[in-house]
Amino acid sequence: MTVPVTRRQLVTSASCVVAAAAIGLPVAARADTVDVAELMKPSTLGDIYIGPDTAPVTIVEYASMTCNHCAAFTTQVLPKIKERYIDTGKVRYVLREFPLDPLAAGAFMLARCAGKDKYYAMVDTLFHQFGKWVVQNPIPPLLAIAKQAGFTQQTFEACLQDQKLLDGLDEIRKRGSQQFKVESTPTFFVNGERVVGAVPFEEFAKIIDRHLKA
Template sequence: MKPSPLGDVWMGKDNAPVTIVEYASMTCSHCAHFARDVLPKIKERYIDTGKVRYVLREFPLDPLAAGAFMLARCSGDDKYYPIVDSLFSQFNKWVVQNPIPPLREISKQFGYTQQSFDACLQNQALLDKLEEVRKRGSQTFNVQSTPTFFVNGERVVGALPLEEFAKVIDKYLKA
């Protein structure tokens, strides 16, 4: 899979034998569950051991999800996954009626000021690129729901439990 229009940010080795590409939305409860409960175990078992390269691609289902991804992207590659992890772990705090105050508080933990927070969320070029990523996922890879994964190109839909996901990964490690 070619890199996204925004460029890919990944965890793991460049040359890992297995690549997992996840299309997720920051406001998707199943994506948050996967990020909190399954991904850390995949990271420990496969990513940290050099077996898997993991790429998260933005597939915002609504403007709030787009804004959350924008905050992760504006922070730079080194803070991208820490912000995404923080947002997913605090999902119930900011996916609410008035999300701006909790998003602002979370972003402060990563060095955002009021000015940089506002500037990021007003970055139309970044928003347009996020939409390109989502559109490409939908039109080119037929992503229709989140989370949707591609494990070495094989489509896997839904937040599977670790052992089910491990079966897919292990199949490619044995190949």
């Protein structure tokens, strides 16, 4: 059983993350497949997705909020995928939480607490402002971002102390690791095909197009 995210954990975690982000390198892409039916079984918290249920291609991304390559995907690649494939009904996109540290868990908790309608907007804001809150003392900038999404000091702290929510995120992370062998972030599954690492839009488009033609 995990414990609620504390201020000390956030600060300690941030120190390690800042150091790691400075030397982080993209992971080379590799591919294999997993069973789609198993992959799409919902967790206790459930999936939050964008795109239609009827889309012929589903992309599942396992990401960590403190992963700089995940931030790059969300800010640079995902908007292009959304314009070409999601908004045209060809792709459904699912983000699954795979926090690699307490700071990432805390950020995901805030996104979940923002509500389903604001979840992706919160994730997008956090990734766009990655450099502001993945710092030695992340609490003030995280609180400022949360307040923009409608949080108060009290709801901010209550969210980070939500044991049930934290356990739910940990369930998603453990299932991704144990059942689908997710070892790093970002890891994607495109109709079950594993794609690992920082993948440019052009390469991602080729993978999506191949599944659309299948």
